[in-house]
Amino acid sequence: MRNSMSQDKNVQSWTDCWNASARTTESMTNESLAAVWNKRSDTFAREMDGEKRQKRMTEVFGLLEKAGFSPKGAKVLDIGCGPGTLALPLARAGAEVTALDISTGMLDRVKKAAEQENLKITTQECSWWTADIDALGLRKRFDLVLSSMTPGVRDVETFDRMMACSNGFCYYSNFISRDPDPVQQEVYSRILNEVPRGNAHGPGMLYPFMYLYAQGYRPLVQFTHPDGNHERNWEEAAEKTIDFLGSTRNFSDTTKIRIRDCYKAAAADGRYNTGSGTYIGMMVWTVNGR
Amino acid sequence: MKCWADCWNAVTRQDDKVSDTWLAGYWNKRSGRFAHNATKDDGQKRVAEVLDLLDEAGFSPAGAKILDIGCGPGNLSLPLARAGAEVTALDISTGMLDHLKEAARLEELAVKPLECSWWTADIDLLEFRNKFDLVIASMTPGIKDRECFDRMTACSKRFWYYSGFARMDWDKSYQDLSRTILHEDFNNRVVSMLYPFMYLYSHGFEPLIRFSHNTWEEDGHWEEVAEMAIDFLARGREFDAGTKEQIRNYYRNAARDGMYHSVSDSYSGMMVWSVG
Numbered sequence: 001m002r003n004s005m006s007q008d009k010n011v012q013s014w015t016d017c018w019n020a021s022a023r024t025t026e027s028m029t030n031e032s033l034a035a036v037w038n039k040r041s042d043t044f045a046r047e048m049d050g051e052k053r054q055k056r057m058t059e060v061f062g063l064l065e066k067a068g069f070s071p072k073g074a075k076v077l078d079i080g081c082g083p084g085t086l087a088l089p090l091a092r093a094g095a096e097v098t099a100l101d102i103s104t105g106m107l108d109r110v111k112k113a114a115e116q117e118n119l120k121i122t123t124q125e126c127s128w129w130t131a132d133i134d135a136l137g138l139r140k141r142f143d144l145v146l147s148s149m150t151p152g153v154r155d156v157e158t159f160d161r162m163m164a165c166s167n168g169f170c171y172y173s174n175f176i177s178r179d180p181d182p183v184q185q186e187v188y189s190r191i192l193n194e195v196p197r198g199n200a201h202g203p204g205m206l207y208p209f210m211y212l213y214a215q216g217y218r219p220l221v222q223f224t225h226p227d228g229n230h231e232r233n234w235e236e237a238a239e240k241t242i243d244f245l246g247s248t249r250n251f252s253d254t255t256k257i258r259i260r261d262c263y264k265a266a267a268a269d270g271r272y273n274t275g276s277g278t279y280i281g282m283m284v285w286t287v288n289g290r
Numbered sequence: 291m292k293c294w295a296d297c298w299n300a301v302t303r304q305d306d307k308v309s310d311t312w313l314a315g316y317w318n319k320r321s322g323r324f325a326h327n328a329t330k331d332d333g334q335k336r337v338a339e340v341l342d343l344l345d346e347a348g349f350s351p352a353g354a355k356i357l358d359i360g361c362g363p364g365n366l367s368l369p370l371a372r373a374g375a376e377v378t379a380l381d382i383s384t385g386m387l388d389h390l391k392e393a394a395r396l397e398e399l400a401v402k403p404l405e406c407s408w409w410t411a412d413i414d415l416l417e418f419r420n421k422f423d424l425v426i427a428s429m430t431p432g433i434k435d436r437e438c439f440d441r442m443t444a445c446s447k448r449f450w451y452y453s454g455f456a457r458m459d460w461d462k463s464y465q466d467l468s469r470t471i472l473h474e475d476f477n478n479r480v481v482s483m484l485y486p487f488m489y490l491y492s493h494g495f496e497p498l499i500r501f502s503h504n505t506w507e508e509d510g511h512w513e514e515v516a517e518m519a520i521d522f523l524a525r526g527r528e529f530d531a532g533t534k535e536q537i538r539n540y541y542r543n544a545a546r547d548g549m550y551h552s553v554s555d556s557y558s559g560m561m562v563w564s565v566g
Contacts, residue, residue, distance in 0.1 A: 013501035017557035
């Protein structure tokens with residue numbers, strides 16, 4: 001590091017930029033987020049079919065291996081573990097996993113699978129936005145900390161908290177840019193009369209990446225563009241938007257009907273295309289690796 | 291790497307398209323104000339930052355051949371020529387180049403102006419390929435996508451400088467007007483410098499970077515501000531008289547003693563990379 005004064009200033013500027021960008025996304029409370037995910041825990045695992053999940057898994061494991069991580073005997077923290085998409089295969093490969101999520105519904109699924117297969121998984125129900133890592137005994141305790149596509153890690157504060165739990169590796173993935181659901185945009189401007197806002201995932205993967213780069217880290221990165229069918233039943237698409245936007249607002253029945261009508265009108269043969277502009281970025285780095 | 295290139299392309303496609311003739315007209319109108327702003331303290335400070343970063347990367351201007359894409363009134367071309375470089379200064383706007391020519395003539399600087407759109411530039415015809423020691427693209431809409439960026443990189447054999455916005459929040463009037471009068475969403479997102487940066491990183495480059503945060507406040511007569519807003523929001527379309535009147539009314543009402551106070555807030559990033 002040639003010039004640490006200007007580096008600090010640089011990191012500070014980037015921190016401000018990230019925070020400014022994070023502020024323009026939907027603000028939800030812990031409770032409303034938990035409710036949304038509990039509701040989705042039944043269908044969530046189904047949404048990603050076996051083949052797609054297998055492909056994603058191979059990519060994630062490949063990247064971790066390339067970075068030098070080996071799961072056998074490793075202590076892993078999975079923030080926003082969902083139904084255990086990464087926690088379960090890592091435990092199967094011999095890791096001891098702490099699976100953390102805000103949703104009881106998701107954790108119930110993880111617990112059940114872990115019991116059935118006799119895997120070393122501890123679950124922790126908690127919101128990462130307000131987690132006290134010292135009280136939970138998580139600081140510097142893990143060989144790998146995962147933050148895979150989770151709204152739990154959404155800004156500088158929650159990202160720093162994630163890194164503070166690792167002793168070795170970190171893995172982070174998020175969308176790069178996501179085409180906004182066009183009907184959702186319409187709902188914002190025509191029905192709610194609000195300025196459209198981003199999704200709860202925050203401004204995307206490039207922000208944490210640049211935050212690391214400016215500090216001198218050089219993460220391994222990989223991008224993927226999951227293709228395939230993005231069609232879904234218009235009713236499901238409408239419910240998802242009602243759940244998401246309704247979690248911070250009080251929707252009257254009329255509003256809900258108007259939202260459903262928007263989706264119905266946009267659907268062809270009952271199917272609604274949610275767009276295909278999804279790019280995902282994954283990165284792995286070591287916390288001492290500057 | 292390939293996937294990143296696709297991702298960048300996809301983002302670029304979402305941005306609305308304007309023609310290069312429209313862009314030339316837009317910048318011609320603004321050339322006077324731009325040249326004036328460059329002489330202020332802010333402008334001077336920014337130039338010093340760029341020269342520092344180039345210096346840190348190991349570039350020295352004396353005797354160097356430089357291409358400045360989207361040079362504007364010469365904010366970087368002129369100081370680099372004063373430091374002994376031979377500069378080809380390219381811009382789409384005659385108005386911008388006139389300011390540059392006049393300054394270069396007065397100080398007898400080695401600056402060669404060239405009026406040309408980078409979107410359609412043929413670098414072989416221009417004999418630019420591999421010809422320069424440094425190629426500059428500073429905050430220019432000339433580099434609108436990956437193709438334009440690749441064309442830029444092909445012109446230098448050693449150093450590159452690129453800067454762009456990482457985030458731009460325009461004055462809130464633009465958002466108000468878009469929603470209430472034009473009934474459309476104002477696209478606050480700009481194709482950020484993060485895209486070219488990541489393109490380089492995934493090719494194995496590790497550019498030097500600097501970020502800065504700028505808040506821009508300006509008082510202007512409401513009529514002038516309204517005309518600028520009409521140009522900006524129309525982006526090549528023609529608004530009918532009623533719409534224009536509504537926009538003028540907005541600024542007339544928001545003005546105090548005839549003056550409208552606008553505030554925009556931006557984060558920009560500069561980067562320098564090199565080979566060999």
